[in-house]
Amino acid sequence: MEALRIKLLSIFQNGKVAIIGLGNPDRGDDALGIYIADNLKAAAPTMVFSELDGIETHLYDLAYRYDLKTVIFIDAVDFGGLPGDIELFEPEYFPKSPVTSHQISLRLMSAILRKENKDCCLLGIQPQTLNWGEPLSPPVLEAISTLTSLLGLLFTGG
Secondary structure (H helix, E strand, C coil): CHHHHHHHHHHHHCCEEEEEECCCCCCHHHHHHHHHHHHHCCCCCCCEEEHHHCHHHHHHHHHCCCCEEEEEEEEECCCCCCCCCEEEECHHHCCCCCCCCCCCCHHHHHHHHHHCCCEEEEEEECCCCCCCCCCCCHHHHHHHHHHHHHHHHHHHCC
């Protein structure tokens, strides 16, 4: 976790950061990106969005913000880890097929942002369950808590 904290600290020190939480709130751990975004909105209301906010409009707004340096996507990603494991992916290593199908693909969203000279990365959390109607699993809830605390501190300069 220390290596991840150092990487994220470097991203935040490099310029203004926005967060986009992705997922489906009806599919167990797939809701994790939305939960993290919702928990961070109070710390940075103009810099944190979830897929449920009508992400297409916010994506284009972010692409043309002169003060924005990096967009971090947060999503459930099956990368073969243990449930709740967290990995940071650069765009060239984005999984070809995310756990869910979003209205706009992650690769397309990052291409739009990168065309406008924004850096992008993906914080992926290994899900345990993606079953319809299931709650978030305990290991993913722990990862949500960890990331929310860390990102909240980074947004507030703590």
